[in-house]
Amino acid sequence: MTDEELRREPPAAPEPESEIYDDEGAVASEFLEKVEEAIESRDESYLKDTIGHLHESELGDLLEELENDQRQELVRLMGDAFDYTALTEVDEAIRMSIVDAMPNDKIAQALRELDSDDAVYILEDLDEEDRREVLEKLPFRERIRLRRSLDYPEETAGRRMQTEFVAVPPFWTVGQTIDYMREDEDLPESFAQIFVIDPAFKLLGAVDLDRILRAKRPEKIEDIMHETRHAIPAEMDQEEAAQIIEQYDLLSAAVVDSNDRLVGVLTVDDVIDIVQQEAEEDIRRLGGVGDEELSDKVLRTSRSRVPWLAVNLVTAFLAATVIELFDATIQQIVALAVLMPIVAGMGGNAGSQTMTVTVRALATRNLDFRNSARIIRRELGVGAINGVVFAVLIGTVAGLWFSSVDIGGIIACAMVVNMIVAALAGILIPLTLDRFGADPAVSSAVFVTAVTDVVGFFAFLGLATWWFGVH
Amino acid sequence: MTDEELRREPPAAPEPESEIYDDEGAVASEFLEKVEEAIESRDESYLKDTIGHLHESELGDLLEELENDQRQELVRLMGDAFDYTALTEVDEAIRMSIVDAMPNDKIAQALRELDSDDAVYILEDLDEEDRREVLEKLPFRERIRLRRSLDYPEETAGRRMQTEFVAVPPFWTVGQTIDYMREDEDLPESFAQIFVIDPAFKLLGAVDLDRILRAKRPEKIEDIMHETRHAIPAEMDQEEAAQIIEQYDLLSAAVVDSNDRLVGVLTVDDVIDIVQQEAEEDIRRLGGVGDEELSDKVLRTSRSRVPWLAVNLVTAFLAATVIELFDATIQQIVALAVLMPIVAGMGGNAGSQTMTVTVRALATRNLDFRNSARIIRRELGVGAINGVVFAVLIGTVAGLWFSSVDIGGIIACAMVVNMIVAALAGILIPLTLDRFGADPAVSSAVFVTAVTDVVGFFAFLGLATWWFGVH
Numbered sequence: 001m002t003d004e005e006l007r008r009e010p011p012a013a014p015e016p017e018s019e020i021y022d023d024e025g026a027v028a029s030e031f032l033e034k035v036e037e038a039i040e041s042r043d044e045s046y047l048k049d050t051i052g053h054l055h056e057s058e059l060g061d062l063l064e065e066l067e068n069d070q071r072q073e074l075v076r077l078m079g080d081a082f083d084y085t086a087l088t089e090v091d092e093a094i095r096m097s098i099v100d101a102m103p104n105d106k107i108a109q110a111l112r113e114l115d116s117d118d119a120v121y122i123l124e125d126l127d128e129e130d131r132r133e134v135l136e137k138l139p140f141r142e143r144i145r146l147r148r149s150l151d152y153p154e155e156t157a158g159r160r161m162q163t164e165f166v167a168v169p170p171f172w173t174v175g176q177t178i179d180y181m182r183e184d185e186d187l188p189e190s191f192a193q194i195f196v197i198d199p200a201f202k203l204l205g206a207v208d209l210d211r212i213l214r215a216k217r218p219e220k221i222e223d224i225m226h227e228t229r230h231a232i233p234a235e236m237d238q239e240e241a242a243q244i245i246e247q248y249d250l251l252s253a254a255v256v257d258s259n260d261r262l263v264g265v266l267t268v269d270d271v272i273d274i275v276q277q278e279a280e281e282d283i284r285r286l287g288g289v290g291d292e293e294l295s296d297k298v299l300r301t302s303r304s305r306v307p308w309l310a311v312n313l314v315t316a317f318l319a320a321t322v323i324e325l326f327d328a329t330i331q332q333i334v335a336l337a338v339l340m341p342i343v344a345g346m347g348g349n350a351g352s353q354t355m356t357v358t359v360r361a362l363a364t365r366n367l368d369f370r371n372s373a374r375i376i377r378r379e380l381g382v383g384a385i386n387g388v389v390f391a392v393l394i395g396t397v398a399g400l401w402f403s404s405v406d407i408g409g410i411i412a413c414a415m416v417v418n419m420i421v422a423a424l425a426g427i428l429i430p431l432t433l434d435r436f437g438a439d440p441a442v443s444s445a446v447f448v449t450a451v452t453d454v455v456g457f458f459a460f461l462g463l464a465t466w467w468f469g470v471h
Numbered sequence: 472m473t474d475e476e477l478r479r480e481p482p483a484a485p486e487p488e489s490e491i492y493d494d495e496g497a498v499a500s501e502f503l504e505k506v507e508e509a510i511e512s513r514d515e516s517y518l519k520d521t522i523g524h525l526h527e528s529e530l531g532d533l534l535e536e537l538e539n540d541q542r543q544e545l546v547r548l549m550g551d552a553f554d555y556t557a558l559t560e561v562d563e564a565i566r567m568s569i570v571d572a573m574p575n576d577k578i579a580q581a582l583r584e585l586d587s588d589d590a591v592y593i594l595e596d597l598d599e600e601d602r603r604e605v606l607e608k609l610p611f612r613e614r615i616r617l618r619r620s621l622d623y624p625e626e627t628a629g630r631r632m633q634t635e636f637v638a639v640p641p642f643w644t645v646g647q648t649i650d651y652m653r654e655d656e657d658l659p660e661s662f663a664q665i666f667v668i669d670p671a672f673k674l675l676g677a678v679d680l681d682r683i684l685r686a687k688r689p690e691k692i693e694d695i696m697h698e699t700r701h702a703i704p705a706e707m708d709q710e711e712a713a714q715i716i717e718q719y720d721l722l723s724a725a726v727v728d729s730n731d732r733l734v735g736v737l738t739v740d741d742v743i744d745i746v747q748q749e750a751e752e753d754i755r756r757l758g759g760v761g762d763e764e765l766s767d768k769v770l771r772t773s774r775s776r777v778p779w780l781a782v783n784l785v786t787a788f789l790a791a792t793v794i795e796l797f798d799a800t801i802q803q804i805v806a807l808a809v810l811m812p813i814v815a816g817m818g819g820n821a822g823s824q825t826m827t828v829t830v831r832a833l834a835t836r837n838l839d840f841r842n843s844a845r846i847i848r849r850e851l852g853v854g855a856i857n858g859v860v861f862a863v864l865i866g867t868v869a870g871l872w873f874s875s876v877d878i879g880g881i882i883a884c885a886m887v888v889n890m891i892v893a894a895l896a897g898i899l900i901p902l903t904l905d906r907f908g909a910d911p912a913v914s915s916a917v918f919v920t921a922v923t924d925v926v927g928f929f930a931f932l933g934l935a936t937w938w939f940g941v942h
Binding site: 024025026029032055057058064065178181182187190191192208209210212213214215216243246247248249251268269271272275276279280282283284286287288289292294297298299301302305306308309312313316317319320323324327330331334335337338339340341342344345346349350352353355356357360361364365366367368370371375378381382385386389390393394397449453457 | 495719750777780806815924
């Protein structure tokens with residue numbers, strides 16, 4: 001998504017949107033079938049008329065529903081009518097499968113239609129050689145622009161920025177500026193603010209469009225501009241940049257190089273993508289899956305999930321060795337084997353509750369070492385209260401089940417212990433990981449469950465061994 | 472965050488931002504202490520100078536770091552210099568504690584400074600009576616506007632919309648429109664597009680500001696406007712509305728009532744908030760925590776976490792009863808008790824991996840019943856492959872540990888079974904919940920772990936009983 005598309009409503013399509021999507025918001029089957037037939041029967045005119053009018057995101061959704069060969073065929077059939085911006089809306093795997101099927105000069109031709117940030121999106125996936133070849137086929141000015149973006153590392157503001165923007169000198173009048181915008185052909189299709197620069201391209205400030213509209217023609221730009229307090233260094237991490245734009249509700253922010261020279265603009269629609277991307281990452285990490293995509297193949301997926309399972313295997317064996325310490329007791333009282341997963345499991349769930357809250361609080365910067373003491377007290381309280389509540393519950397049920405007050409009492413005590421430990425582990429483990437620069441979302445879960453399993457089994461079985469030992 | 476604040480850079484504060492936040496992006500301790508001293512010593516001038524210049528979000532972060540009485544004191548001391556927009560940036564609990572400490576006429580006075588959507592934000596938290604009293608203290612026009620928003624249910628576009636907007640008739644010229652914007656005082660502080668309406672306020676279209684800037688004064692609005700294909704019904708759920716604005720990269724979207732009359736505008740900064748809110752919700756639900764906030768009290772928090780723990784307790788007992796079926800076998804071979812948590816645990820983790828991917832795919836609408844077959848095949852493959860991989864691993868280790876080929880073989884088979892079942896559960900359970908209109912994020916985890924526990928224990932212990940039974 002780009003400033004170029006920003007606020008530009010898609011031209012009214014022959015079929016109303018309602019027919020593109022069904023009530024669930026998924027691509028409507030009827031529409032999908034029509035398209036598949038058209039591809040089958042090489043019905044170029046239908047495709048150009050219908051699909052040529054889709055919004056990039058609608059086309060993207062459509063592409064994701066098609067089979068691989070259908071996609072490539074569709075691109076071939078539509079020729080110039082195909083909106084390559086849609087490639088920024090699909091999984092990387094799908095994007096690559098389409099781009100790989102295109103000759104380099106076709107790619108170069110496609111890129112010329114795109115805004116710089118979309119072009120970069122596609123270029124960065126190409127291998128070194130293809131990328132160079134494609135860049136060489138582009139006009140000098142665009143090549144320089146794209147190279148500039150590509151020089152910045154991935155996931156930085158420089159990579160995501162759009163290099164098309166409107167910049168004027170401070171001594172211009174509102175009138176001059178408006179006339180310039182009326183005449184100049186090379187402006188971005190759409191933009192939210194105008195930047196003010198000195199002859200060396202150093203950023204002086206910015207003016208919002210509505211400010212210009214409400215100013216009189218003779219007014220000087222420097223008199224209505226505001227200093228941009230939030231210029232974003234091109235090397236800044238995209239997440240950090242997004243947080244700034246988001247915190248100050250900017251519609252776009254200037255991106256400057258190490259010499260404070262204006263090199264591009266980061267727009268709010270990119271920010272939405274970034275915000276979602278980052279939230280997505282956290283969810284997947286908490287769930288123990290990497291950056292896999294739905295379109296990934298089986299082998300790639302299973303491989304990406306192995307590490308997490310492997311770590312869990314180790315901790316599982318750790319817990320097993322704890323159990324083995326008490327095998328004699330278990331042999332005497334099998335009830336313990338029956339009940340022990342309950343203690344461990346409940347602790348695990350309580351722990352992951354606390355962990356989830358902690359990880360999010362860290363991610364949203366609502367938690368740091370200053371206020372951690374308060375949160376730790378709170379979680380300890382929660383753990384203690386719920387520990388007692390469920391201890392009574394479980395103790396009673398277990399006691400009745402095996403008609404043994406002792407077992408009921410033992411599991412109750414073990415529960416209280418494990419729930420409190422779970423609360424501590426749930427908050428201290430992410431806090432510590434974060435403190436040492438590790439991403440708490442990735443690794444917290446493993447450690448938390450490891451702790452609750454080990455402590456759960458040890459408390460329950462150990463207590464039982466000691467108790468029935470002295471009896 | 473509001474259109475009013477939109478793109479308006481905060482006025483340069485006496486101290487540079489760098490001193491407000493530390494390197495971690497948290498409120499800097501030195502700054503916090505200065506403020507606390509100033510509150511302590513009732514140093515109004517310092518507070519007005521420094522805090523009066525903070526951006527709403529900076530003030531919000533500051534408020535969250537202060538103690539409750541400090542907050543109320545700060546608001547009192549600053550008087551009109553306090554930017555009440557900051558109340559939209561803090562936890563509900565904090566917002567309420569501040570508002571509750573204010574007399575109703577003070578609240579009304581504060582609301583007059585705010586944009587309608589921010590005012591609603593605060594009004595909706597007040598109890599019925601206070602709300603009516605506050606509304607009555609507001610000037611007629613604002614009262615009507617706010618009532619209109621409040622009439623729409625929570626979490627709808629109508630609730631979140633801003634009722635200030637610029638609307639002009641289609642027959643106006645660009646010149647007339649610009650002059651109108653120059654003169655009219657009652658315009659929103661800042662806006663991204665102008666709406667075109669008929670005398671009955673029916674929405675005809677919209678014009679982007681840059682389009683107006685580039686048009687000649689005599690041009691007619693109706694000639695440069697575009698039909699708004701994406702007008703949002705005020706009753707629409709805020710998440711749905713956000714998805715539309717996001718999909719089509721709009722900077723703002725018109726909100727219309729049931730008669731297609733323009734009633735407000737939803738801006739992209741609200742969308743960012745909504746997008747984050749929804750992702751946040753999914754994370755918390757997957758982690759088994761409700762909409763609790765970090766500022767919640769212990770009791771409220773523990774209560775909110777009980778339901779999830781209770782459900783898990785039931786499933787835990789279910790698993791326990793499965794184990795009890797085989798207590799005779801366990802008594803014979805305690806190794807089984809030692810190893811059984813490994814089988815169940817690994818299955819649980821594999822299941823939650825698949826579940827995480829599935830829940831997200833459903834949330835982002837990348838998964839529906841049409842393409843579910845493909846995904847199910849994929850997950851089955853992944854489950855089978857990882858099942859075999861870890862079966863071999865665990866089988867070997869367990870076999871060596873208890874120097875018994877039989878046990879090694881039995882746990883290996885059980886692992887394969889449980890990993891495949893985990894994959895199926897991980898995708899079918901969320902899919903089914905979603906199919907029946909339940910939120911898969913909330914309840915999937917419980918069912919998935921229930922399945923993997925039960926199957927894990929049953930497969931392992933059952934297999935062992937049968938095998939050693941026939942031996």
